[in-house]
Amino acid sequence: MIAALHVPQLPLQVALWEEPDLDGQPCAMLAPGSLREGGPRVPVLYANARAQREGVETGMALTRALARCRTLQLRERVPEAEARMRESLLRRATHLAADVELADEATVLLDVFPIPEARRDPAAWLEALPEFPLFWRRAIGPTPEAAWLAAVSGREVVEEVEALWDLPLGVLATLGARPEWRERWEAWGLRRVGEFARLAGAAVRDRLGVEASRMHAVLNGERRRLRLHRPVKRLLESFELEEPVTQLEPLFFVLHRLLETLVGRLQAMLRVARELVLTLHFIDGRAEESRLRVADPSAGLEGLMAILRAFLEGAEHAAPTQAVTLEVLPTEASQAQRDWMRRGLADGNRFTETLAHLQSLVGRERVGRPRPARSHRAEDFAVQPFHSGRGGGEVPAVLPLPLRRFRPPIGVTVFSEGRGGLSWPLALQGGPWAGSITARRGPFLLSGHWWGQEAWKRVEWDVSLESGALLKVAQVGGTRWWVEGAYG
């Protein structure tokens, strides 16, 4: 007998809960960073009831949503706040039952069979549960999946799985149904959960695979045990130095001791380290936190110490260190990140050391993987840490001949003539490219972020000079000209 606690649209509810002034207003939620990076094409992730009444739907492009609802309030997801609320939901569940599973980011399942009140009168037990800060749905079912589906679909007590067979097949996305299955179901003319559940198990396995077959079995009442949620204890050690230190050797000595303790605990847990979080507390009261990724997760003391050494040898600090805190973030050895090996790197941990040295040479923000943004704004890109996930190929190259940028752009005086309300460049005066413009492409009138305070506008030209140079020049603010880069 399993109970499910489900918070619908948890990210949106968290945002509204943190900003009570938004109550009653149409609100939509976007991915983190969308308002700055993505521009008008980003999709709406969640919309509240008021926004839905105005025609805003999940998955709709932002521009379309704004066209339908002028007063739409936009908020970005705040993963930290969501995690706090999820923790709160988990705490609530662990107060009620011993065996708890975090089914997805907004659903907790708990085994309530040992609770006599829940067995005697499930509906009354659900009703008597203490209040939760957000709107939640509670349900009880015979199996984990039945309870989960019941909570998601707004039912309370389900005696048999068959009671859920009238639900539309779309609800199975909750349990991980793949889009391609849904296409097949539509092609087969299936509309309800029961229609899928009634198919022969072997036929489902043959046509949709093992995962679909497992889901089919679950919908026919197959039971499974809960995947118990066990909060991971923090592997964290601190040390306050008697005298502030400015040299590295005493710091290495202290860190070696801390790491030795942490590695011992890590090995006892049969885990490996995936990240080290080093915080240096300085004598002037400031603290600096650094996160050092372990490329090939390991529980080897010397390997982890080498990563700390490489980082600290390149780091510069303005004040002597008074205390250090070291935290090891563990992961299961079997699930350790093997991405580096997949890419053919022979020694991932050594590469991490090299990255740390490069960062200390040129600056942390100047080493990494570039990620172009989906906008036409100049220099709208980010440099991600090299070990972060790949960005994907959704932003194609726009020009056949790449640009070599001048950072910062170089201001030039341009001799121009007015045509059609615009200044057409004729020659560059002074500087390394002085000379007549022999050919030009343009004007390219660009503007963006008109929906926010960071609105921008510029006119760009590609020009060819007598010297053979192919330059990109831009006019900003109607008067100033800049050479942004050279092609080729």
Place this chain on the structure above:
Amino acid sequence: MNVATSSKDKLGSLRAALCDRFGAQAVVKFAAPLTATEAPVFPRGEVTELVAEGPGSGIALVVADLLRRGEEVGISPEVPLALIDGTDSFDPESYGAASCDRVLWVRCREVGETLRAADLLLRDGNLPLVVLDIAGNDREALRGVAASSWHRLRILAQTSGVALVVLSSEAVVAGARQRRVLPDCFTLEDLDRFPGELHAQVRVGERGKEVAR
């Protein structure tokens, strides 16, 4: 006569020893650095210098081509490439997200930083191709780099088996195994082509013939 022959032999053996020690250099004036007939184009453990004769010689196109089709030049598309950017001139928008995913971009400000970054990456040896872009750096500063520094990088590349490709605006790399000169041959009309079109042209070497005439 015997003395002369013996001197010739000695000179020959000295030349052979120097070739073994510092590598024989081939200078190619050709604008098709990625021809399919030469594989791998940038040999592992060697230093190749690509010299841009002028501002429109397509040196950035070489980087773009490497990122697009590393597999064809003997590098797995899963393996990232290092780009040591001497003047912070790489423009991510020009290359697209898929290409950018393959780059470890090191944004340097001056020649000393680029050489030290190259030293670190060659010593590391995890990335099979390191591109050192010093085409925009101050020429005087580049001329001031001691030949021993380039030899040091060459020996590191040899030891770690990494292909080092130096993009420069004049021949500066002492001991480069190959030096290819990229003439100034792209024009404004080329910007009206489709992305990727110039890559194909570079591959079949049409421009190379043009230049070689």
